[in-house]
Amino acid sequence: MAVRGNLEDSENRHETAGPEKLKQVGRSYPLHDAEAKATGRIRYTGDMSLQGMLCARILFSPLPHARIRRIDAAGALALPGVYGVFTHENTPDVLYNSQVWYAGQEALKDERLFPDTVRYIGDRVAAVVAANEQTAAKALGLIKVDYEELPAVFEAEQALRTDVPVPALAPWASPFFSKEISVGHVDECFEAPDAVVIEDRVETPKIHHAALEPHVCVAYPDHNGKITVLTPCQILYSVRLVVATVLGLPFNKVRVLKTPMGGSFGGKQEVTLEPLAAFFALATGRPVKIQLTRHESIISTRTRTKTIGYVRTAWDKAGNLLARDLKTVIDTGAYTSNGAIIGMAMGKKAFRLYRIPNQRYRTESVHTNTPVAGAARGYGSPQIHAITEINIDHAARRLGIDPVKLRLRNLVRPGDLDAGGGPPLGQAQIIACVAEGAKAFGWAQRRDAPHGTGRFRRGAGMACATHSNGYFGGFQDFTTMTLRMLEDGSMILNSGIQDLGCGTVTSMKQIIAEVMAISPDRIEAPEGDTETSPYDVGSQASRVTHVAGACALHTAGKLKEKLCREAAKLLECAPDEVILQSERIRSAAHPEKDCSYGEMVSLIQEKNRTEIIITETFQAQDNPGSYGADFVEVEVDTWTGLVRVVEVLAVHDVGRAINPGFVRGQIYGGVQMGIGYALTEDIAVDPVSGRAKGDRFSRYHLVNMPDMPPVRVILIEKGGDLGPFGAKSIGEIATCPTAPAVVNAVNQALGTNLETLPLTPERILRALACQ
Amino acid sequence: MMHKFRMACPDSVAETLELLAGMEGEIAYLGGGTDLVPQMQDGRRQPDWVVDLSQIPELACIRFDGERIRLGSTATFTQIAGSALIEEQGRCLAQAAGQVGSVQIRNRATLGGNIASASPAGDSLPVLLALDAKLTVLGPAGERRISFERFQIEPGEGLRRGELIAGIDFAAGSRGHTGDGRHVPADKSDFSAGGRHPIRVSAFGKIGSRQSVTIAKLNMAAFLEMEPGEGIVVKSRLALGALGRHPFRLRNVEEEMRGRRLDDSLIVDVTKRLQEVVDGAIPGRYSQTYKRQAIRGLAADVFGDLQQQVSVEKASSSNGPDQGGGKEEQEIGC
Amino acid sequence: MELRFTVNGQKQVLEVEPQARLLDVLREQLGLTGAKEGCGEGECGACTVLVDNLAVNSCLVLAHQARGRSVTTVEGLAPSGKLDALQQAFIQKGAIQCGYCTPGMLMSAKALLLRKPKPTEEEIRMALAGNLCRCTGYVNILRAVQDAAGTAESGEVRKA
Ligand SMILES: Cc1cc2nc3c(=O)[nH]c(=O)nc-3n(C[C@H](O)[C@H](O)[C@H](O)COP(=O)(O)OP(=O)(O)OC[C@H]3O[C@@H](n4cnc5c(N)ncnc54)[C@H](O)[C@@H]3O)c2cc1C
Ligand code: FES
């Protein structure tokens, strides 16, 4: 079904039109699989059933820290229909790190399939593989485990104290990672006699990604010792790496296929269930499915890091940001995961939003006996921006300067360099975002409007954020794609892309369609398969549109050259005289002799004996910032502490929207997640028991439809960087400015300085009581 | 995954009671399943027998018998919230019903299930106290009638093995009916003040952690009967939930309200008393600090609603009493 | 135990365990995998189907409670292959991202429109309160329902 762009494409887009008139890029096509999703035809992993498939269920630790003395699986094994019980005694003891995505990547390896010492409530103790879910569940209840309880630590700052007699979790010291980035003369600035120093301690919670599809995976063996893993993952090659490592298989004996993604947000980026499913399949010789419940997904997979941020800024009276001293304490939970990288990811953002001549960033990562943190939409950006943007508003209050004005004075400008030594910021359009946003939001009026003195108080707030566009400047970042045109003129893109439901497949098609003068529905762009697809770094680091999209553009360009070259031979003209238009091909000299793409490709095969196919590797060469500013109005019920977000305006510098409908969709969803981050979402590990209080949806509240405010979006599209048609990332940055904007609005409404997220009614009333 | 159990799907109450004789072990009645099914799914409940009441027509009615409003125990919250009869005769029940869970929950969840589940935060429970509702309970030993309040707190008065809640009833509450359920035709009114009828209003409110689909952190129901001329409170029933094991009546506060006008100063005084109630109910609990503040908001919502209704009632009382709730088309089931 | 009911217009007679939930029977015995299990406790709405045209969470209903009833799942929305107006609107308005919430959203919206063909915005929001979506922020879902109902306003979603 070909539906034309109809998502109000022309509305609220500020572009500097490029020289070329774009036909496909800039249009809002629906997702390639929207109809399959709307009819229930699409098969997610949990919907799949293979001949002879077994079900695995996992026994999760009920204790936060304990040595397993003995596991008695006899009762479970005796149950008819049980194919195996797996524990630390009969599974590989290979240690791995769940977030590595390339061979040779350094990372602390502290996870194994089943540990002999469990480190958090939710750690894996054992698993049963059985003929069906009922049997597996029943068998699980028959496993007897004898634990020796060990002391546990649940709070990051507790884990840092050397005077507390709690053993470190692992052989590692606490903190297991620390690092400092420093530019200029930070201490001197704070000592300057007329500096205004603003200090805050901001705390951000562990949250659940809450993809509506709980974690799931299927693996099956073949007759030649190869294991195929079907998984809704973000990084196929990361899955292959970890599975092959744990199982001790050659890489070409592990085949990973990306299945339709029921939402991820980073939650399915790391490798969690895949090596288990693969091992069970290998051990039983049967297909095995592991499907977690919501509760299990929340406690046993990944969360956003809990982060405590100490921030001090020094200002002059005019509002120039002279220096900033930042420190983060990162609670990565019971296993390392990305606990080291994420602290650095946070730090890097701190140098890319404001012009700060003197800045120091320090980070310390610790283990606690709590659910494991990992990748989560924004990869540290929501945390660091909550910390820094709440502080900027605090400063604005103290300096008596409007927060928009204060920001406009200090924000980075297009062409700025990264003071921290990272890649140049590129066409950083944050000033445009803030200026346009303030105007469209009616900032001045809303900000000055009376808050009210009664039960309900209104306030307006805003915040800015930046995020990356790939790994350039940090890690290797490249993609390879193979593109061909078939004998009927249709096309196949073969690549290692993984669409997370954000529209990657369709975006790639639009980019190729633009170059090839073809309709996007004439292109097939299947998602990745490690056996047949070329390498891709994965759907991570906000790199897909900017880097993989650029690869699609370059590959299509090369394919077009080849088509023109081959066609020129048959049309008896020079390659640059060949014209491609609306899926037809001709030469400038003989426009009457035109034929369809299909006819031409067939002719090329017949006469020139070659295929129209190209394989290209594209290496990222820039990593500009994506920028965004959210403006929020809230109404606070000062008697019950409940906050209603009245309206949100989100302004984003996306370079160029390949598909504006998708871009807006990302922003709407990002705002929903950001409001939850600000107001309700918290796994809330109990400091005494180590048990997550928000361990199911009845106790972990996402923003639902009645609470979702209207959201307006403005896109700034000035292009200029090296992404396809100037495109930059949106999926992660979309959620970064929202939470601090909401917090700033609440603080303005109430005259408080709330800085522990989420702003629960209890916290709000307590802050009001202290006034 | 649920454990194995046996299931009975009777078509009538009589059949249900007959079947009981042959059942051994724990029996669980099934209404909408919104509480029981997930509890069985995660193993918290493991009954031997599940008896589905959801397709017994006689248990699904909502009707007015001339004196009392009678609800079958499997009336769903969707039916209750949408019933004109309940809206008119027991408004606080319609309000509470409309705020239970989501549409999907209300389409299944039953009043009987809410009562039997006896969650401290159950939204219908303070309402049933405020309406002074009575239950009809059927079991192997026959039928018994009991006030909801006693059913809830008195040891041994709750559900015994094999007993089911068949119905819930309360006195019709609109103008034109006396507080004790006698219907008073307009022309024969014997009430004071020149034959004018007392004003009866009720309201429910709750505070959760979001606007909708939220379990109450606090809920409250209030019923007031007022003398029509000066708007003096003659009688009231006030109940609070989510503060301890069961919701409870606030008889002291009710007493203090008697003889006063429903004005802002009354609300201020009542709010102060409610805060004391919170302090007394959950002293030292983490949630005490929050709830003693938040109850202000709840009181303002509920009493604000009552005031509003009173002014509407007063305005319309000059048009004479309405016809009560006896309209046929308002009844469901039976 | 024998279960007789109608699913998407088709009469079914199945042998069903007492403890099977409606969701399990639809997905496993009838292969109708449109309804999803997102939470198993009535909070997310991914399992929403219609029973006698009322939206219910099929994870909270025992299959036998549907005896004699008529169940409609997302697969039954376009019986002849022609998409329902809601399905079309969801596709065209960008109301679908990962799609995991979509079948449940569509069924809740369908139940609403059956009851109330021209709902107000507030009514739509309340009707879909029991359906969580993590991808779309509900903005385009609201638009899609308004579009299908013919109540879409031009311009922005809702003024405060
Ligand atoms: C997502 C969600 C949101 C919810 N929100 C709310 C809310 O806002 N407010 C609220 O109060 N509740 C809420 N609930 C709880 C629940 O919906 C209610 O308690 C409901 O009224 C239970 O009724 P049911 O018919 O579904 O009970 P069932 O689950 O069928 O039964 C519950 C219990 O009552 C027993 N029982 C049922 N009927 C009878 C009878 N006639 N006689 C004797 N015993 C019986 C059962 O054996 C069982 O022990 C929510 C539940 C969910 C899943
Ligand atoms: S799975 Fe039924 S409501 Fe979530």
Ligand code: FES
């Ligand atoms: S589209 Fe992904 S949850 Fe709604």
